[in-house]
Amino acid sequence: MRRNDHRIDRAVRMRPVTALAADIDLDSIGGEKLVATANDGKIAGRRVRSRHVELTTVNGTIVL
Numbered sequence: 001m002r003r004n005d006h007r008i009d010r011a012v013r014m015r016p017v018t019a020l021a022a023d024i025d026l027d028s029i030g031g032e033k034l035v036a037t038a039n040d041g042k043i044a045g046r047r048v049r050s051r052h053v054e055l056t057t058v059n060g061t062i063v064l
Contacts, residue, residue, distance in 0.1 A: 023060075 024036050026045040034050040036043050038057045045055075045064045055062045 021040045023041045024043045028047045030049045033052040035054045041060045043062045
């Protein structure tokens with residue numbers, strides 16, 4: 001199975017990010033709320049400046 005990785009750079013306003021079998025890479029994220037969910041994958045974040053952060057993964061890792 002091929003994984004579709006997601007990379008999001010320099011976002012201020014965005015919708016919730018959801019991935020079933022993929023890695024999510026967040027860089028320079030701002031705004032009031034950040035919500036990201038990965039079922040089978042890693043969520044990585046750098047330079048996250050949100051007041052409310054929700055990161056969820058069932059089978060993976062979260063690295064900030």
